[in-house]
Amino acid sequence: MKLYDFLPSGNGYKVRLLLSQLGVDYDLTELDILKGETQTEDFLSINPNGKIPTLVLDSGETLTESNAILMYLAEGTEFLPTDRLDRARVLEWMFFEQYSHEPNVAVVRFWQTHGGPNEQQKAMLPQKMEGGYKALDIMEKRLNHHDYLVANKYTIADICLYAYTHVADEGGFDLSRYPAIGNWMNRVRNQANHKLITSK
Structure with missing residues (x-):
C-alpha cells in the first residue's frame, strides 16, 4: 500500500x-x-x-x-468490535470527532502552529475554543467511568480521537483540566507499536 x-x-x-x-x-x-x-x-x-x-x-x-x-x-481486527451496537458506538465517536472535535481542536491547533491566527481567525477564536472545550468535556465525562471510549477496549474510536486530543495543548487548550483524558492518553501511549505524530 x-x-x-x-x-x-x-x-x-x-x-x-x-x-x-x-x-x-x-x-x-x-x-x-x-x-x-x-x-x-x-x-x-x-x-x-x-x-x-x-x-x-x-x-x-x-x-x-x-x-x-x-x-x-x-475490519476483521481487534480494533473494530464485531458486536453490532459496539460497531455503531465506534462510528458514533468517529462522527463526533469529525463534526464536534476536529473542526475546533484541530483547526485552532493549525492556526496556532502555522503563524498564529490572522485577524479573521482571531474573531472566530473564542467560538472555536468554546466548541473545543465542549468536545473535551464530553470525552472527559465518558472517560471518567470507562478506560476506553467503546466496549471498554482499545478501538479505532480511541485512535481517531487521540490524534488531535493529545496535541490539543498546541492550540492553547488546557488539558490539565481533564484528568480522565490524561489517564486515557497514557493508556493509548502504552499500546503496543505506538508511534509519535511526526514519526514515519
Missing part, C-alpha cells in the same frame, strides 16, 4: 498509528500541504479532493477520508 500524508496532520497520524499497530508495511509519500503539493495535477488524479491522507491499496483502489481508511484497515 502507498500512503500520501503530511506528518503534522492528526488525520494522517490516525492512519499511520493504526498501520503501525497492525504491523502493516506501506510506502509513505510526504506531501507539504502548505506548499500546495496536494493540489498538483498528479495528486489530484489520485484524489480529486486534494487532501491527505490518501491510501492507495495493493489493488490500485484509492481510499480517502481518514476515518473511512480506519474502518477499512480495522
